[in-house]
Amino acid sequence: MRLFFCLLALLGSMLATAAPTPGQFSQVTGSWGSNPTNTGFYIYVPKNLASKPGIIVAIHYCTGTAQAYYQSTPYAQLAEQYGFIVIYPSSPYSGTCWDVSSQAALTHNGGGDSNSIANMVTWTTSQYNADTSKVFVTGSSSGAMMTNVMAATYPELFNAAVVYSGVAAGCFYSASGQADAWNSTCAQGNVDATPQAWASIVKNMYPGYSGSRPRMQIYHGSIDTTLYPENYNETCKEWAGVFGYTYTAPQQVETNTPQSQYTTTIWGSNLHGIFATGVGHTVPVNGARDMQWFGFA
Ligand SMILES: *[C@@H]1O[C@H](CO)[C@@H](O)[C@H](O)[C@H]1NC(C)=O
Numbered sequence: 248m249r250l251f252f253c254l255l256a257l258l259g260s261m262l263a264t265a266a267p268t269p270g271q272f273s274q275v276t277g278s279w280g281s282n283p284t285n286t287g288f289y290i291y292v293p294k295n296l297a298s299k300p301g302i303i304v305a306i307h308y309c310t311g312t313a314q315a316y317y318q319s320t321p322y323a324q325l326a327e328q329y330g331f332i333v334i335y336p337s338s339p340y341s342g343t344c345w346d347v348s349s350q351a352a353l354t355h356n357g358g359g360d361s362n363s364i365a366n367m368v369t370w371t372t373s374q375y376n377a378d379t380s381k382v383f384v385t386g387s388s389s390g391a392m393m394t395n396v397m398a399a400t401y402p403e404l405f406n407a408a409v410v411y412s413g414v415a416a417g418c419f420y421s422a423s424g425q426a427d428a429w430n431s432t433c434a435q436g437n438v439d440a441t442p443q444a445w446a447s448i449v450k451n452m453y454p455g456y457s458g459s460r461p462r463m464q465i466y467h468g469s470i471d472t473t474l475y476p477e478n479y480n481e482t483c484k485e486w487a488g489v490f491g492y493t494y495t496a497p498q499q500v501e502t503n504t505p506q507s508q509y510t511t512t513i514w515g516s517n518l519h520g521i522f523a524t525g526v527g528h529t530v531p532v533n534g535a536r537d538m539q540w541f542g543f544a
């Protein structure tokens with residue numbers, strides 16, 4: 248009897264969720280899962296959908312929207328080429344930054360925006376029989392901050408991440424517990440922690456987790472006056488600490504890579520940093536390089 252009602256409830260929730268139209272930027276409405284912060288759920292399912300597709304979560308910047316990020320990034324076109332699905336979450340706050348400051352957001356299943364976004368991934372994975380080893384996250388600015396937070400709070404969901412001009416996960420922490428708070432100390436590059444301290448901040452976001460963690464690629468511009476370039480160093484320190492790399496002794500430094508004025512630092516296969524000299528806020532999305540980092544190309 249109980250099973251029957253469970254099945255009925257499941258059927259009801261499936262019916263209540265309108266199927267997105269392939270080849271069109273669509274909103275997913277209805278009961279796709281728990282959405283504690285009422286985050287908007289938009290999706291691009293390609294016409295050329297792979298049979299076991301990958302998923303890229305692409306997270307917009309402050310003042311941006313899911314639609315603006317869909318239009319200004321190459322992921323939907325790349326989805327048609329490679330057959331993956333793109334999830335575009337949309338911030339529920341006025342000003343459309345992401346909550347990367349509250350304890351809820353900075354905790355696995357804590358009930359913040361990160362929790363809502365994770366539930367979008369879970370729904371999409373089951374709905375489209377996605378390949379759980381090909382789930383990725385990326386974003387710009389506030390979306391890049393959230394990318395670091397997603398990697399820290401839901402490491403089990405993601406294989407790799409690309410961060411375009413964000414801050415380390417936990418750097419925007421609000422001492423008063425405010426959601427969607429701006430943290431000027433962090434933004435202006437005045438938070439300085441050791442790799443070990445950052446690593447314990449990340450590990451405390453999902454206590455007890457000991458599984459694999461997403462490979463991280465970190466971009467930042469040298470003349471960023473919104474999120475000062477020190478945030479590049481702190482983010483690289485954070486993930487170096489998590490992966491057990493010696494921050495001060497990277498494996499390799501390649502100048503003018505992947506383009507003139509960009510320097511790529513490789514700590515190991517799980518952490519690449521790309522510092523863009525002369526670039527402000529934000530470093531432009533490099534779709535072709537992302538496809539390589541995610542393993543599609
Ligand atoms: C800003 O974040 C840092 C940690 O990165 C924290 O120590 C500080 O208290 C935060 N500032 C505010 C106003 O909450």
Ligand SMILES: *[C@@H]1O[C@H](CO)[C@@H](O)[C@H](O)[C@H]1NC(C)=O
Nearest residue numbers: 476477479480510512520522
């Ligand atoms: C931060 O990283 C950049 C790029 O690798 C480097 O030039 C700079 O010296 C670093 N800053 C500090 C304070 O370590």
